[in-house]
Amino acid sequence: MENLIERTAQHLAKCQYAVALTGAGISTESGIPDYRGPKGVWVKNPEEERKAYQIYDLFQKSPEAYWQESLENPRFKGMLKMKPNPGHYALVELEEMGILKAIVTQNIDNLHAKAGSRRVLDYHGNLAKLRCESCHSRYPVEEFDLKKIFYQERKVPLCRNCGYPLKSDVVYFGEPIPQDIATLSWEEAQKCDVMLICGTSATVYPFASLPFSAKNRPGVIIVEVNAEPTPLTQDKISDYLIQGKTGEILPQIVKRVKELKKE
Ligand code: APR
Numbered sequence: 631m632e633n634l635i636e637r638t639a640q641h642l643a644k645c646q647y648a649v650a651l652t653g654a655g656i657s658t659e660s661g662i663p664d665y666r667g668p669k670g671v672w673v674k675n676p677e678e679e680r681k682a683y684q685i686y687d688l689f690q691k692s693p694e695a696y697w698q699e700s701l702e703n704p705r706f707k708g709m710l711k712m713k714p715n716p717g718h719y720a721l722v723e724l725e726e727m728g729i730l731k732a733i734v735t736q737n738i739d740n741l742h743a744k745a746g747s748r749r750v751l752d753y754h755g756n757l758a759k760l761r762c763e764s765c766h767s768r769y770p771v772e773e774f775d776l777k778k779i780f781y782q783e784r785k786v787p788l789c790r791n792c793g794y795p796l797k798s799d800v801v802y803f804g805e806p807i808p809q810d811i812a813t814l815s816w817e818e819a820q821k822c823d824v825m826l827i828c829g830t831s832a833t834v835y836p837f838a839s840l841p842f843s844a845k846n847r848p849g850v851i852i853v854e855v856n857a858e859p860t861p862l863t864q865d866k867i868s869d870y871l872i873q874g875k876t877g878e879i880l881p882q883i884v885k886r887v888k889e890l891k892k893e
Contacts, residue, residue, distance in 0.1 A: 631872060631873075631874065634853075634870055634872045635872065635879065635882050635883055635886060636886060637870075638826075638853050638872065638883050639883050639886035639887045639889075639890055640890065641824050641851045641853070642724065642729050642824060642826075642883065642887050643729075643887050643890040643891055645729065645823045645824040645851075646823050647731050647821050647822050647823055647824075648724065648729050648730045648731060648822060648823070648824040648825070648826060649730070649731060649732050649733075649734065649818045649819065649821070649822035649824075649825050649826070649844075650721055650724075650730055650732075650733045650734070650825075650826040650827075650828060651733075651734050651735075651825060651826070651827045651828070651830065651837070651840055651841065652721075652733060652734075652735040652736065652737060652742070652827075652828045652829055652830065653735075653736045653737065653828070653829045653830025653831065653832075654667075654670075654736065654737060654829060654830070655667065655828065655829020655830060655831075655856060655857060655876060656715075656717045656718065656735075656737070656741075656828050656829035656876045656877075657712070657715070657718075657737055657739050657741055657829070658829070659715040659716070659717060659875060659876070659877035660712045660713055660714060660715045660718075660739075660741060661712055662709060662712055662739055662741075664829070664831075665679075665831075666831045666833065667831075667857065667858075682705075682802065682803050683802075683803045683804060685699070685802045685803075686802035686803065686804045686805040687804065689795075689797050689802075693786045693795035693797070694786055696786075696797065697776070697780050697786045697787075698780070700798065701776060701777060701780055701781075706738065706739075706757055706800075709738070709739050709757055710739070710740060710757055710758055712739060712741065713741075713744070714741045714742075714744050714745035715741075715877045716877045716878075716880070716881045717828065717829070717875075717876035717877040717879075717880045717881075718741050718742055718744075718745035718747070719745050719746075719881075720880035720881045720883065720884045721733060721742065721745070721747055721828075721880065722745050722746040722747050723884045723888075724884060724887070725747055725748060725749070727887065727888075727891065729887065730826075731749065731818070731821070731822070732749040732750075732751060732818045733747055733749065733750045733751070734751045734753055734815045734818055734819075734837075734840065735750060735751070735752060735753060735754075736753050736754045736830060736834065736837050737752075737754070738752070738754055738755055738756055738757045738799075738800050739757065740756055740757060740758040743756075743758075751811050751814050751815050751818065752799070752811065753801075753807060753811055753812075753815055753837050754800065754801045754807075754837070755798065755799040755800040755801040755808070756799045756800070757771075757798065757799070757800055758770060758771055758772075758799075759771060759798075759799035760774060760787060760796040760797065760798060760799060761796065761797060761798070761799040761808070762789035762791065762792060762794050762796055763794065763797065764789065764792050764794035765789060765791050765792040765794065766808060766809075766810060767789055767790070767791045767792070768799055769790070769796070771798075774787045774796075807836060807837075812836070815837075815840060816840070816843060819840040819841070819843045819844045820843060820844070820847070822844055822850065823849060823850055823851070824850070824851045824852075824853070825841060825844045825850065825851070825852045825853070826853050826855065827841060827852065827853065827854045827855070827856070827862065827868060828854075828855045828856070828876045828880065829855070829856060829857075829876045830856070830860070831856075831860055832854075832860040832861055832862045833860070833861065838861075838862075841862055841867050841868065842867060845867050851869055852867060852868045852869050853868060853869060853870060853871075853872065854868040854870070854871040854872065855871075855872045855874070855876050855879050855880060855883075856871060856872075856873065856876075857873065857874065857875065858873070859871055859873070
């Protein structure tokens with residue numbers, strides 16, 4: 631483990647353009663369960679996953695029914711109250727050192743932004759935002775009194791730019807990845823010479839295709855930091871896996887990078 635941390639710190643200290651891809655595993659140490667780990671949401675309650683496939687369809691059929699369901703059975707309750715953990719802060723430090731240029735995250739918990747990361751691409755959307763499917767405008771959710779709009783005004787929140795009904799920025803199963811984010815994320819995978827893949831089972835596409843697009847370029851180093859091996863490990867898409875907790879491993883990597891930078 632130690633020599634893999636050393637190896638990763640060496641790569642990061644020398645690289646031109648590091649990019650991090652993150653998943654639910656980086657937020658479990660903040661108290662947010664992941665989906666497919668031993669105590670994952672889908673593992674403990676497969677019914678939840680089945681229902682998750684129906685939400686986008688509901689919005690398309692009836693924004694009213696979607697907002698009624700969202701307000702009466704809020705999913706991810708309390709998630710936005712959680713706090714970043716040392717894994718998130720380690721990535722902030724790498725960005726402040728000018729090493730990490732972007733984070734592409736599958737997480738909707740807004741914890742990278744809360745920790746202070748500046749360039750974060752929310753590949754599966756962000757619970758703290760609403761989004762217009764028509765003109766792709768996004769708004770902070772706190773700008774809308776959703777309960778008042780729905781229950782008193784008997785309306786659904788509308789885009790201030792084009793008037794189309796808004797939905798959560800969260801990308802539901804079956805919903806396309808917003809084109810702006812998909813393009814920017816692919817570009818980051820094409821630019822990086824080091825890719826850090828932290829806390830993801832790497833099983834959900836198209837996000838899981840990003841490491842492949844980086845792998846195709848000679849000289850790119852792909853490092854996984856994850857509690858367990860993933861298909862990227864097994865298929866040798868990643869150069870190696872540092873197995874363990876992101877909240878413990880990432881700070882050790884950053885500490886060593888700082889020492890190397892001083893030398
Ligand atoms: N440190 C490192 N790895 C961890 C930690 C931790 N503290 N905690 C959990 N993990 C690992 C798990 O072992 C698992 O391999 O993180 C991975 C999380 O995988 P998933 O639960 O599948 O989460 P993720 O990869 O982000 O899922 C992708 O699936 O349900 C959809 O939209 C949802 O964005 C999510 C997507």
